[in-house]
Amino acid sequence: MKKTILALVAAVALQSCNNETLQPFDIAQKPASIEVKGYSKPDSLQMKLNGNPVLINEKSTYAGNINTKLEFVLDEGETNFLTVNRKSDGKELAKFEINYKNLEDYKAINFYNLPGLFLQTAVNKPTVNLGRTGFMFIFPNLGELSKNGLTEVKGVLRKANGDAVKNEKGEAVVFEKIGRKDFTDVQVFRNFTDKVVYLDLYKPGESAPYATVELKNGVRYSMIVLQEMQEKNQVVVKGDINVADYL
Structure with a gap:
């Protein structure tokens, strides 16, 4: 009789242990x-x-x-x-x-x-006053086609005649870090009559641009998605998508 009771207690204890192992009562x-x-x-x-x-x-x-x-x-x-x-x-x-x-x-x-x-990023429409033009940039596929290992580049806006576009402080409009994940801060300048403006892109530590992107000028604010694209067996950079057109 004692052996039967001991066996029953052992079986119940083992079953309880197994249940606790498989299905813990206190899951975080x-x-x-x-x-x-x-x-x-x-x-x-x-x-x-x-x-x-x-x-x-x-x-x-x-x-x-x-x-x-x-x-x-x-x-x-x-x-x-x-x-x-x-x-x-x-x-x-x-x-x-x-x-x-x-x-x-x-x-x-x-x-x-x-x-x-x-x-995949948050997009907030910038505030740009009348008579001004603003640009923001993001480069989500930077390095994917070119295999250049870059995670960010510097961008400088210039006019067709080669002059730098300047802000209201008289400083060149420069985007120090254009990266893959987030839009840059908006940079604002006074309107001018040229129909296009150019963004020269620089690799870190280099003084000569490795790519130039032609952009439409005269839009109140532009949120440009830069993209590496394949053209005639060469990798080029385009800025054809303006997210602001969809806001």
């Missing part, structure tokens, strides 16, 4: 609250959280301004997957792996989906 958790701000034109997009469509205003696909807040609970050791997909062909444009440890990195997710470009 964090509440996730993620602000999503995006824009898409002309494509319609769909976001999915762990494969399930994210509804915005009871719709599973959306275009134009895309704003929502995602709220859920994260368990320690768990990873949640948020994807942004194009509706027309289901192509995955972006994927975010959100877990207990990196949650602080995902307080906000920003993106712009434009023709031929998916941009």
Whole structure:
């Protein structure tokens, strides 16, 4: 009888231990609250959280301004997957792996989906007074085609006659660090009549430009996306996309 009771107690203890091992009672958790701000034109997009469509205003696909807040609970050791997909062909444009440890990195997710470009950055329209022109730049694919290893470049605006464009302090308009992730601060100057303006790009520590980009002048503010592109077996830099056109 004693042996039977001891065996029963041992079995119960073993089962309890196994249950605690497989399903701990006290799993560390964090509440996730993620602000999503995006824009898409002309494509319609769909976001999915762990494969399930994210509804915005009871719709599973959306275009134009895309704003929502995602709220859920994260368990320690768990990873949640948020994807942004194009509706027309289901192509995955972006994927975010959100877990207990990196949650602080995902307080906000920003993106712009434009023709031929998916941009992951916050975009704020600059303030530029009448009679002035402002430029901002971002270079998301810097080095991808050229394989030059650059993470940022310097940009200097000049006129067609070679003169530097100057701000109201009489200083040359210079963008010290044009990088992949964020737009530069806006640089403002007085309007002038030339239809185009040129951005000379410099590698760090060099005094001669390695590329020149022709830009439209006379627009009140321009938020230019620089892109490396392949033309006639050469890598060139273009600035054809102005995000301000979509704001």
